[in-house]
Every structure is written in C-alpha cells, then in structure tokens.
Amino acid sequence: MKTKLFTAIALACGMTSFGADFNLKVNLSDSIRQVTHCASGSLYGVTEDYPVDIQSMINPLKCRMFCQPGAGGHGNQHPYGDAMKVAERLKGTDAQVQITLPDILPYWPYKWPGLDSWLKQVEECVNRKKNSGLTNFHSYVIWNEPYGTWNDSNGDFHSTVWKPTYDLLRKLDPEMPIVGPAIAYYSQERMEKFLKFCIENNCMPDIICWHQWGSGGLPGAVENIKMLEQKYGLPDFPICINEYCAGSNAELQKYEGCPGYSVPFIAKFERYKIESASISWWFTQYPGRLGSLLTPNNEKGGGWHLYKWYGDMEGYMASVTPPNDKSEGLDGFAAVNKKMREASIILGGNNTGSVDVIIDGLPDWMGSEVEVITEVVTWENKDKAVAGPQTLATEIYTINNGQIIVPVNVTSNLYAYRLYITPNEVIPRSPFLSSGAISIPGTIEAEYFDNGSEGIAYHDKDRQNRGEGYRLETGVDVYALKDKENEYAVGYAQKDEWLDYSVNIEKEGFYNITAILSSGGEQSGIQLLLDDENITDTLKTAPNNEDWESYLETETSTLTKLPQGEHTLRMNIVGDWINIDKLVFTESDPTALQLLDADKNEMFEIYDSLGRKSGEIFTNQINLSSKLKEKGIVSGVYILKSASKVLKVIVN
Numbered sequence: 001m002k003t004k005l006f007t008a009i010a011l012a013c014g015m016t017s018f019g020a021d022f023n024l025k026v027n028l029s030d031s032i033r034q035v036t037h038c039a040s041g042s043l044y045g046v047t048e049d050y051p052v053d054i055q056s057m058i059n060p061l062k063c064r065m066f067c068q069p070g071a072g073g074h075g076n077q078h079p080y081g082d083a084m085k086v087a088e089r090l091k092g093t094d095a096q097v098q099i100t101l102p103d104i105l106p107y108w109p110y111k112w113p114g115l116d117s118w119l120k121q122v123e124e125c126v127n128r129k130k131n132s133g134l135t136n137f138h139s140y141v142i143w144n145e146p147y148g149t150w151n152d153s154n155g156d157f158h159s160t161v162w163k164p165t166y167d168l169l170r171k172l173d174p175e176m177p178i179v180g181p182a183i184a185y186y187s188q189e190r191m192e193k194f195l196k197f198c199i200e201n202n203c204m205p206d207i208i209c210w211h212q213w214g215s216g217g218l219p220g221a222v223e224n225i226k227m228l229e230q231k232y233g234l235p236d237f238p239i240c241i242n243e244y245c246a247g248s249n250a251e252l253q254k255y256e257g258c259p260g261y262s263v264p265f266i267a268k269f270e271r272y273k274i275e276s277a278s279i280s281w282w283f284t285q286y287p288g289r290l291g292s293l294l295t296p297n298n299e300k301g302g303g304w305h306l307y308k309w310y311g312d313m314e315g316y317m318a319s320v321t322p323p324n325d326k327s328e329g330l331d332g333f334a335a336v337n338k339k340m341r342e343a344s345i346i347l348g349g350n351n352t353g354s355v356d357v358i359i360d361g362l363p364d365w366m367g368s369e370v371e372v373i374t375e376v377v378t379w380e381n382k383d384k385a386v387a388g389p390q391t392l393a394t395e396i397y398t399i400n401n402g403q404i405i406v407p408v409n410v411t412s413n414l415y416a417y418r419l420y421i422t423p424n425e426v427i428p429r430s431p432f433l434s435s436g437a438i439s440i441p442g443t444i445e446a447e448y449f450d451n452g453s454e455g456i457a458y459h460d461k462d463r464q465n466r467g468e469g470y471r472l473e474t475g476v477d478v479y480a481l482k483d484k485e486n487e488y489a490v491g492y493a494q495k496d497e498w499l500d501y502s503v504n505i506e507k508e509g510f511y512n513i514t515a516i517l518s519s520g521g522e523q524s525g526i527q528l529l530l531d532d533e534n535i536t537d538t539l540k541t542a543p544n545n546e547d548w549e550s551y552l553e554t555e556t557s558t559l560t561k562l563p564q565g566e567h568t569l570r571m572n573i574v575g576d577w578i579n580i581d582k583l584v585f586t587e588s589d590p591t592a593l594q595l596l597d598a599d600k601n602e603m604f605e606i607y608d609s610l611g612r613k614s615g616e617i618f619t620n621q622i623n624l625s626s627k628l629k630e631k632g633i634v635s636g637v638y639i640l641k642s643a644s645k646v647l648k649v650i651v652n
Contacts, residue, residue: 020407021353022323022330028343029361029402030319033273035335037094039266040307041065041278042291043243046089047080048072050288052298054089055520055548056577057290060466061304062311063095065138065276067242069103070125077103077110080287083125087134096138098179098242098278101125101165102149109149115160119168126172138276139177139207140169141242145184158197166203177206179240185248186210186221192228199232207275211243214252215264216327222272238275245280246328253282257292257303259377259416263348264331266310270317271325271333284382292382302379302386306416309346309377309389312464315339318361322349330355330410339472340464341365341423347408348416357406357419362399369424370397372406379414389418396424420463427453429500437504437566441511441587444569446490446580447471447478449499458499466492481581482549489518491548491579501569510559510639514584517541518551520577528583529570535560538574551581558607559588559639604640606633614638624649 040063051057072082087097102110104121112118129137142165143150143157150157162180169178181194191210198204208225212218222239229236244265246255255261257279269277279291289296293304315337322331332347343366345357362370375389397404408417429452431437438444447470450457460475467479470488476499477492490499513536515526525540541552562585571580606614606628617640619627624640628651638649 020356022351022355024323024330024332024347024355024357025321026332026334026345026357026359027319027321027361028334028336028359028363031316031336032270032319034316035313036270037062037064037311037313038274039064039269039277040310041067041095041098041242041276042293043067043278043281044069044078044081044287045279045281045290046086047286047288048082048085048089050286050298051290051294054093057294057298057300057304058090058093058095060311061290061293061307063093063290065096065098065240065242065278066090067098067100067141067278070099070101071104071121071128075106077105077108078287083137084128084132084134087132087136091134091136093136096136098138098141098240098276099125099129100141100144100242102141102144109151110144112151112154115164118161119164122165122168123172126169129176130173137176139179139240140173141179141182141209142166142169142205143180144182145211146181147187147190148184158194159201162197163201163203166205179207179209179242180205182209182211182242184211185213186217186224188224188228191225195228195232195234199234204234206238207240208237209240209242211280212241212265212277213245213248214328215244215246215261215268215331216329218265218268218272219326239272240275241269241277243280244277245282250283253280254382255414256280256282256284257290257301257382258414259302259306259379260348260412260414261328261350262303262306263333263346263416264322264328264350266346267320267322267331267333268325271320295383295385297385299385300388301382301384302377302414302416303382305377305386305389306346306348309344309416309418312462313337313344314464318343320345323351332357336363338363338365340475341473342463343421345419345421346416347419348410348413350413352410352413355408355410357408358403359406359419359421360403362402362404362421365423366399366421367423367425368399370399370404370421371395371424372397372404373418373420374406374408375418375420377416377418378412392417422463425453426456427451429457429502431502437502440503440505440562440585442585444501444503444583444585445488446499446571446582447476447488448501449476449490449571450502452500459497461494461497479579489551489579489581491518493524493573493578493580494576495573497573499571501571502566503569504566505562505564508562508564510561510588512586512588513539513556513560514586515539515541515554516551516581516584517554518548518579518581519543520548521575523575524578525574526578526580527572527574529572530562531567532570535562548579551579558605558613559641602642604642607639607641608636625651 068083069078083099246252246261313335318334320332328350330349330351334345336343374392377389463475466477469480470478479491481487519541525538528536539554
C-alpha cells in the first residue's frame with residue numbers, strides 16, 4: 001500500500017492495523033440483489049410545504065416510499081402530510097406514497113366511528129386517490145398498530161375492521177397492494193393469529209408489515225415470518241417496515257436519523273431483502289423532515305448525507321458479514337456499479353474502535369490497483385445541520401488474490417463511514433467527438449465535454465451520473481431532454497464544478513455567445529474561459545420554478561474576441577442548480593460600415609480590442625473619434641456598440 005494523501009485524521013484511520021477490534025467482511029462478487037434503496041423512505045417525511053425544495057432534498061436520496069396519512073387537515077390524526085397532496089409534490093421523483101387509512105380518524109389512540117362511518121371514509125379516500133390521476137402510490141395500510149390503538153370493546157379487530165376494509169379495497173381499487181397487520185413490534189403470537197385469520201377468511205395482505213425498534217431484532221423477526229410462511233404453505237411475502245428507529249423510548253429515539261444508528265438498519269434491510277422501510281417521526285415539533293434527516297430549518301443533517309451515499313448506490317448490493325448480525329453493533333452495506341466502474345461500502349453502528357474492512361471479490365475490471373477514498377459523516381443531534389462528508393484519506397491499494405484490507409478507525413457510534421473504491425487509472429483528456437475538436441463558429445452541446453478522468457476533463461462533486469441518460473462512464477449528470485430524441489443537457493450542476501471542451505476557432509474575430517440554460521435560483525449561472533482566461537461575465541437566466549424542461553437563451557452582453565486555432569474552452573458553474581443545454585457561437589463583423597443616421601446621437605458602449613468594456617459615451621457617428629479623445633481614451637482600436645449598430649474606431 002502506498003499513500004497518496006494523508007491528513008492528520010488519516011493517520012488515525014488509514015494505516016494498516018494489527019489486531020483490529022472488529023472485522024467487517026465484504027464480498028463484492030456476491031450479489032444479494034439489485035439496488036432498490038428500500039430503506040430510504042420515512043413516516044410523514046413530506047408535508048404540503050416541507051421539504052421546501054423537493055428537487056435538491058429528495059431526488060438525491062432516491063427515496064423508495066413515504067408513509068402518509070390518508071387525509072390531512074383539521075380533525076384528522078395528523079393535520080399535515082395528506083397522502084394525495086404529497087403524491088402531487090412527489091410526482092417528479094422516484095418515491096411512492098403509502099396511504100395510512102386509520103390516520104383519517106381523530107385522536108390517539110384512534111377514535112372508532114363505527115363500521116359504516118369508517119367504510120364511508122375509506123371509500124372517500126380511495127376515490128380521492130383514483131380521481132387524482134396520479135400513479136405514484138405504493139399501497140394501502142388498513143390499520144396502524146392494532147394491538148395498541150384498537151379497543152376490544154369495539155369488537156374483534158380482525159373481523160370488525162380488517163376483513164370488511166380488505167373486501168372494500170379489493171372491490172374499489174383491486175390493483176392497489178394492501179399492507180398489514182402493521183403491528184408495533186414483531187410478535188410470533190400476534191402474527192400467527194393474524195395469518196390464520198386471513199387464511200380462513202380469504203383476506204391475506206399483499207405485503208406483510210411490522211414496526212422495528214432497534215435493528216438487532218430484525219434477523220430473528222424475518223426468520224420467524226419465513227417459518228410461519230412455510231408452516232401454513234404461504235408464499236414468500238414482501239416485507240414492509242413502515243416505521244423504524246433506534247428504540248421505542250425517548251432516550252433512544254433521539255437518535256432518529258442518526259448516521260451511526262441508521263447503518264445497521266439499512267444493512268439488515270438489504271441483507272434480508274426488505275421491500276420498503278420508513279424512518280419514524282417522533283419527538284419533533286413538525287413532520288416533513290424526512291425522518292429527522294433535515295433540521296427544523298430545512299437544512300441537511302448528518303443523516304441526510306448518509307442517505308445521500310445510499311442514494312448514490314447503483315448496480316447490485318454485495319454481501320457484507322458483520323461481527324454480530326443480531327445486534328445494533330458494527331454493520332455495513334455495499335454496492336457494485338459496473339457501469340460506473342465503482343464500488344462503495346458504508347459502515348457504522350453502536351461500536352467504536354479499529355475495524356479491518358476485509359474486501360474480497362474485487363472485479364477484474366478494477367485492475368491491479370484501486371483508489372480508496374475513506375470518508376466520514378458526523379452527527380451531534382437531529383436538529384443540527386452538517387455541511388457534508390469529510391475525506392479522511394485517499395490511498396492506493398494493490399489487489400492480492402482479489403482482496404484488499406482497509407483499516408478504519410470508528411471514533412463515534414454516531415458517525416457513518418464510507419469507502420469509495422475505483423480503479424487506479426488516469427484517462428488523459430481528448431476531444432469527445434471522433435472528428436476532433438468542436439468548430440467555432442458553431443454549436444457546442446453541453447454533453448460533448450472532453451473524454452478524460454475526473455479532475456482532468458471535468459469536475460463533478462459526487463462522481464455519479466445521476467441523469468443516467470448519456471456519458472455514463474463519467475460522473476457528470478447528463479439528462480435526456482423531454483420529448484427530444486437523442487438530445488441531452490448537463491444538469492444538477494453545482495458551484496465550482498466545471499467542464500472542458502477542445503475547440504477549434506476557425507478564424508480570429510468577434511463572436512456573440514448564446515447559452516441555452518435552465519436555472520434553479522437567482523445565483524446560479526455559468527462563466528466561460530478560453531485557455532484559463534475569462535471570455536464572458538456570468539451568464540444567467542431566470543429561475544425556472546422547478547420546471548427543469550424550460551430552457552431560455554442568454555446572450556453575452558458584449559462581443560467576445562477569440563483567437564484562431566485549437567484551444568481549451570472551460571465552462572465554470574457559478575452557483576448551485578443550473579442545467580445547460582448548449583452554447584452557440586456566432587461570428588460578428590464590427591468593422592462593417594453603418595452610415596445610417598450618422599448624425600444621430602446615441603449611447604455607445606466602449607470596448608477595447610480584447611472585448612473589455614472601457615466606458616460609455618453619448619455622441620453621433622461623425623464625431624466619434626474626436627469625442628473619444630476628449631474623453632481621454634488612449635490610442636488604439638476600439639469597438640463601439642449601441643442599440644442599433646456596432647462600429648470599429650481607430651483612435652490615433
């Protein structure tokens with residue numbers, strides 16, 4: 001192992017260890033299943049107003065499912081987060097909405113209105129869902145925690161509530177999955193009683209559900225439900241955990257959304273092939289915080305950055321073996337993305353100390369050496385914002401018999417750690433098009449940036465092509481343009497990212513530059529450089545109000561003089577969240593004679609031979625030269641631009 005970069009922290013976590021406190025075994029060649037992001041949902045995680053920016057707060061997490069009340073507003077169990085209104089907000093994301101029917105009712109425990117009233121309200125909810133025209137719904141939950149919220153004096157729960165509601169849902173919306181029994185914690189006795197009733201009364205749910213307090217109990221619960229399925233000849237049911245948290249008491253629930261406590265949950269949900277899971281929402285003033293991944297001020301907490309790592313995973317989930325699967329201690333999950341030639345391993349849990357991450361089965365396409373970036377995401381409490389992950393070390397490892405061992409020093413059980421693994425190779429920069437450099441004048445498609453490695457041909461902060469539309473071998477986010485075949489745009493661009501283009505300027509001259517942009521904010525924009533010299537000011541367009549398919553033209557305010565020959569054009573991103581479709585370079589001839597209205601006084605902008613603005617002057621065409629001398633303009637060649645003409649003027 002040779003070290004590429006060390007920091008003070010890396011000295012503690014990146015050196016080869018002897019006799020580590022824990023071993024975490026990873027086999028990158030052993031696929032568990034395709035990446036599903038099953039654990040990335042939350043209970044009441046979205047409301048009518050929060051998170052404020054769905055695009056930036058939810059899309060990166062690839063959220064699977066949000067569990068939302070069947071009706072929100074005054075008089076309902078939860079006044080916020082109405083399922084239909086949330087589904088409307090989420091229709092541009094990957095997320096689905098699970099409709100929790102009992103949250104139609106008031107109070108906690110729920111106040112039972114009688115069967116007729118209940119079924120009428122359920123029917124109204126179903127009709128609202130069907131009339132919405134939306135398709136991003138996951139399922140119906142018939143009841144929530146029946147052994148804690150149902151009064152037996154109202155009758156037997158199974159026959160009084162479950163069966164009639166089940167039959168009504170099958171009649172009104174037969175294609176929509178039904179979830180149950182959603183018990184507060186796994187109990188063999190309660191689950192077996194429920195399954196026997198469903199068998200005898202033909203009312204079996206499509207998805208089995210319970211709530212999970214503490215990650216250590218999940219393996220035993222899954223083993224038990226599989227035993228019951230075999231005992232009664234039932235199919236292998238999908239499993240939904242629509243509430244999960246470190247524990248059922250306030251002392252443990254303060255760790256809701258905590259990275260270190262969340263890792264074992266995600267690891268076990270993936271290991272045991274859970275269909276969907278939602279982080280709980282408790283002991284916060286308002287919902288809409290993605291299960292406490294966001295602060296009360298709608299800022300990203302440490303948990304958000306952990307789930308962003310999880311959201312970045314693509315390809316297949318790989319096998320990870322923790323020291324003790326049936327505990328809340330050290331655990332991890334891993335994914336391999338052949339398309340992007342990357343692997344990532346995330347670890348954490350209720351342990352601290354030295355960890356040897358023993359990584360086997362590195363794919364052949366990784367080559368003989370890999371670069372491993374070790375990162376940490378910190379956390380203090382659910383209300384504190386965290387800027388983002390910190391890099392602890394970047395190191396080069398030689399692969400021996402398909403294996404490397406990466407030491408990590410886990411300094412806090414509240415933190416999560418990531419190993420990001422890529423082949424150790426540098427691809428030199430070269431033109432993207434087989435024909436060579438892009439010609440100017442002409443059009444530069446934003447997605448035609450040069451071939452080459454990160455940091456050589458481009459810089460993108462997260463190393464993943466989120467657009468999944470084009471240039472998949474790079475980390476640049478390239479999206480397909482809606483309703484335009486084989487046309488793309490660079491999107492999700494953030495401040496300080498950049499793209500390089502090899503260009504061939506056919507002749508020296510002045511050019512108009514037009515950028516086709518879609519912007520997410522007042523501060524977002526681009527700036528162009530030629531061979532590291534600025535050739536434009538910041539090019540901006542009006543914010544799109546989340547309509548990312550609306551592209552507008554923005555022209556440079558001045559003519560730009562460009563030298564002949566082959567050069568490197570760099571597009572710098574100025575401000576977060578802008579999409580770029582293309583750049584258009586049009587030749588302009590400022591030397592053309594324009595004698596019309598020569599005696600008409602106009603306001604002229606003054607530019608030197610490099611296109612830099614030198615001031616303004618109010619005069620007519622006849623008196624230009626003398627007026628420039630009076631203004632103190634030194635000898636030279638100048639371009640003067642008014643609303644109606646562009647002139648070349650020589651001052652002697």
